[in-house]
Amino acid sequence: MNMTRHKTYKSLHTLLPPLLAFFSILGYNLPACSPIPIYFQRYIAHLALLATEYEWAAVFEYHTYFFNRRRNEMLLGNYNNWGEPEAALMTTYVYQHRKQPVVPAKAAKKVTPSPSSSSTSDPCRNFNAGKCETPCAWKRQHICAVPNCGKEHPATQHK
Numbered sequence: 001m002n003m004t005r006h007k008t009y010k011s012l013h014t015l016l017p018p019l020l021a022f023f024s025i026l027g028y029n030l031p032a033c034s035p036i037p038i039y040f041q042r043y044i045a046h047l048a049l050l051a052t053e054y055e056w057a058a059v060f061e062y063h064t065y066f067f068n069r070r071r072n073e074m075l076l077g078n079y080n081n082w083g084e085p086e087a088a089l090m091t092t093y094v095y096q097h098r099k100q101p102v103v104p105a106k107a108a109k110k111v112t113p114s115p116s117s118s119s120t121s122d123p124c125r126n127f128n129a130g131k132c133e134t135p136c137a138w139k140r141q142h143i144c145a146v147p148n149c150g151k152e153h154p155a156t157q158h159k
Contacts, residue, residue, distance in 0.1 A: 009060055010056070011051075011056055012047060012048060012051040012056070012059070015047075015060070015063070016044070019044070020044070023037070023040040023044075026040070026074075026079075027040065030079075036079045036080075036082070038083065039079060039080065039081075039082035039083030040082055042082070042083040042084075043066075043082045043083065046085050047059065047063060050062065050090075050094060052099075053098060053099060054094050054095075054097050054098055054099060055097040055098075055099055057097070058093050058094050058096075058097035059094060061093045062089050062090060062093040062094045065089050065093065066086055066089055069081075069086070070082055121141065122140060122141070123140065123141050123142075123143050123144065123145040123150075124136050124138060124140035124141060124142055125140075125145065126138075126140075127140070127142045127143075127154055128144065128145040128154045128155035128156070129154070129155075129156065130154050130156045142154075144157070144158070146158050
């Protein structure tokens with residue numbers, strides 16, 4: 001990996017302005033009815049998608065090889081391959097570098113309540129489900145959890 005290039009282009013946002021300028025200059029010199037600008041747009045969309053799913057260093061390495069291959073083809077007048085991803089390069093440089101999923105802060109902190117997370121004055125949920133012996137291992141009250149009942153029987157008796 002050429003780290004000098006990586007320092008210059010630290011993200012897709014730093015690569016796009018010069019790449020778009022390059023495509024604009026090429027597009028300006030093409031015939032008016034040429035489909036080639038569409039190929040350039042497809043490539044930019046492809047890069048953007050890769051940058052959302054894979055580590056930037058891997059995407060940039062793929063771009064460097066892809067760009068150099070297309071540049072050599074353009075010297076021969078062939079612009080057609082800009083519109084198609086190159087599977088072999090993606091396998092070599094991109095696929096093994098998928099980004100780790102980002103867990104939102106709220107989801108990371110979400111905790112499933114356990115018997116020990118409630119107050120000792122709360123009715124024992126396990127008792128009310130018929131699954132807790134007296135005395136309560138969690139030191140909860142063995143009273144009915146049905147609203148306005150509070151008697152010393154499990155909620156299962158109300159069914």
